[in-house]
Amino acid sequence: MAEIVAAFGIPHTPSFVATVAKEGPEVPVAKLFQSIKNYLDDVKPDVIVKFDSDHWNTFFYDNWPTFAVGISNETAGPIDQTPSMPWYKVPVDESLGQHIQNVGVNNGFDLSFTKEFLIDHSILVPLHFLTPNMQIPIVPIFINTFVPPMPSANRCHDLGKMVRKAIESWPNKKRVVIMASGSLSLEVGGPRMFEGKTFGVPDPIWAERVVKYFESSNINELVKNSTTEQIAHAGNIAGEILNFIALLGVVGEKKPIFLETQPELGNAFVAWRLDK
């Protein structure tokens, strides 16, 4: 059976790619990703399962799933033309994706799927820094974190628990890493942008509280407090917390071994070791 060896919660801020390309590996954000990469390399993953918010690129309002699995051999991107990022081809583990969908549908999660899809910066910014050779296959699990009505925090937490069960029943002796990405409080393109910027952080206090929940592994409080109203108050992109909540459904009540924040961006970098 497969083993879940680590979990990572990270940001996917598109401008990081150009910043590091311009300023080099000593810039703080490059060092943060390097720390996460060291943990990732340590656990020698065979496959990465990624909880992800598509930003209206892979999907659109004509066909918008609440939860969907990418089931394919390969994907590519960034479809949204992230500045300074090359066009990447990324292997996808079709067998694990199909297994997760099967287990989901048999356990009360009627997961949608896509067999031909491209991906945006939300998957590729983390991979650009963490697996730049794109050698490790991924399985994307897309969550509707942006378009009301979004799934509840509780439902996303249960999704994570189901995904854990699915991976642990996958009859392949593989080492699996789980990732989620996004910001904890973020407004992009809306009225709560900072002056002269393309984004804002409308609720830094909420972002701080979320980080405390991570630190103390107080998942129940995080789930209880991540209401639709709280998420809306934290910004039009703050639904990305649902990716982290799904991740915590996999992690359980374990404390992170690494936690750093970028409060000015509403971001956190978190790592959990889960191998035995």
Added chain:
Amino acid sequence: MSVYQINKICREILLDLNFRSKTQNDPSKSISVFSLTTEERKFLLSGDVASLYKLGANAFLLQHLARFNVFGLNYENYNKKMRSIKT
């Protein structure tokens, strides 16, 4: 109201390079294929993103218009227009 069509135009500006350059060159002709109300058409062509937002257009998607400089928009004037909305 055709908020769906406005959102779709924003997304096509990002993903469809041909549509993007057509819109940069002749915005009125380029968007004529979409079913918009007179008001929506007016707001789009004048880059009035605050009014489009109030109609229900998605802010994340609207910002693509500033990124690719269509309808007279750039990041600077987009930021000012959008921040003029009281929240």
